[in-house]
Amino acid sequence: MTVPAFIKKADLSRMAEVASAQNVCVEVEINGSKIRVFPAPEATADTKTLAPRTRIKL
Structure with a gap:
């Protein structure tokens, strides 16, 4: 049986x-444990995008 x-x-x-x-x-506390939910940061025009990952050949 699984835990609820x-x-x-x-x-x-x-x-x-x-x-x-x-x-x-937003924060809620249940049985002494806290769960926090933060809003996603908004993308701005000056943020840099990361380069796509590439495989490294050895």
Whole structure:
């Protein structure tokens, strides 16, 4: 038998929506453990893109 989920996917989705809409960190504490959801940083024009990974031949 599996252990029930610590937090439900729907709850995480709601937290992510609020974090993105309000641009804040959302935190919930369950049984002494804290879960934080941060909004994704917005891309700016001056950010550099990383070069694609290539395989190294030895």
